[in-house]
Amino acid sequence: EVQLVESGGGLVKPGGSLRLSCAASGFTFSSYSMNWVRQAPGKGLEWVSSISSSSSYIYYADSVKGRFTISRDNAKNSLYLQMNSLRAEDTAVYYCASQPSAPYNWFDPWGQGTLVTVSS
Amino acid sequence: AIRITQSPSSLSASTGDRVTITCRASQGISSYLAWYQQKPGKAPKLLIYAASTLQSGVPSRFSGSGSGTDFTLTISCLQSEDFATYYCQQYYSYPPITFGPGTKVDIK
Numbered sequence: 001e002v003q004l005v006e007s008g009g010g011l012v013k014p015g016g017s018l019r020l021s022c023a024a025s026g027f028t029f030s031s032y033s034m035n036w037v038r039q040a041p042g043k044g045l046e047w048v049s050s051i052s053s054s055s056s057y058i059y060y061a062d063s064v065k066g067r068f069t070i071s072r073d074n075a076k077n078s079l080y081l082q083m084n085s086l087r088a089e090d091t092a093v094y095y096c097a098s099q100p101s102a103p104y105n106w107f108d109p110w111g112q113g114t115l116v117t118v119s120s
Numbered sequence: 121a122i123r124i125t126q127s128p129s130s131l132s133a134s135t136g137d138r139v140t141i142t143c144r145a146s147q148g149i150s151s152y153l154a155w156y157q158q159k160p161g162k163a164p165k166l167l168i169y170a171a172s173t174l175q176s177g178v179p180s181r182f183s184g185s186g187s188g189t190d191f192t193l194t195i196s197c198l199q200s201e202d203f204a205t206y207y208c209q210q211y212y213s214y215p216p217i218t219f220g221p222g223t224k225v226d227i228k
Contacts, residue, residue, distance in 0.1 A: 103212075105214065
């Protein structure tokens with residue numbers, strides 16, 4: 001069964017840091033680009049960052065550029081998101097999602113999400 | 121960035137109804153559009169990609185159409201399990217990949 005499981009969310013103060021992880025199983029993780037997508041409480045979906053299968057191509061939304069870093073470890077079938085200088089507006093459920101190779105950049109499957117709350 | 125709008129933002133419908141949701145892109149995106157369904161507290165689920173291709177396992181009552189700037193998602197005969205929020209997403213030009221604001225389908 002194809003599965004993505006996020007972890008690492010929690011409560012952090014403004015200006016703090018957090019590292020999210022996404023463990024993949026049931027598919028050849030190293031062959032797929034991966035993404036982080038977030039959803040603020042009661043709001044819509046916002047794409048955050050993408051990383052290609054070999055980490056050659058990395059993209060960020062303007063809202064997180066310079067503060068967040070996406071990475072992956074294909075040997076561990078894992079995706080990461082290092083979040084620094086966190087702001088209240090970063091409060092959201094963070095999902096990891098797989099995608100076929102470009103240009104087929106739809107997202108499937110998705111993990112169950114992990115909640116990040118930025119508050120003093 | 122390509123902006124995506126959806127209409128309506130919400131709708132009330134009854135089981136058995138035919139429901140249509142529209143998605144419009146701020147510039148042409150060919151057929152590079154996907155549709156997702158999200159239920160409360162759950163992750164989004166891919167329904168349709170390439171504007172009209174049904175994802176494996178998705179019921180055939182769901183269909184998608186359109187190309188360029190205007191797209192539609194149709195649910196031909198609404199079932200109780202279809203009450204959810206629906207999002208479209210363009211992947212023609214990125215970064216950024218952009219989503220529509222969503223359409224909530226609830227029970228009349």
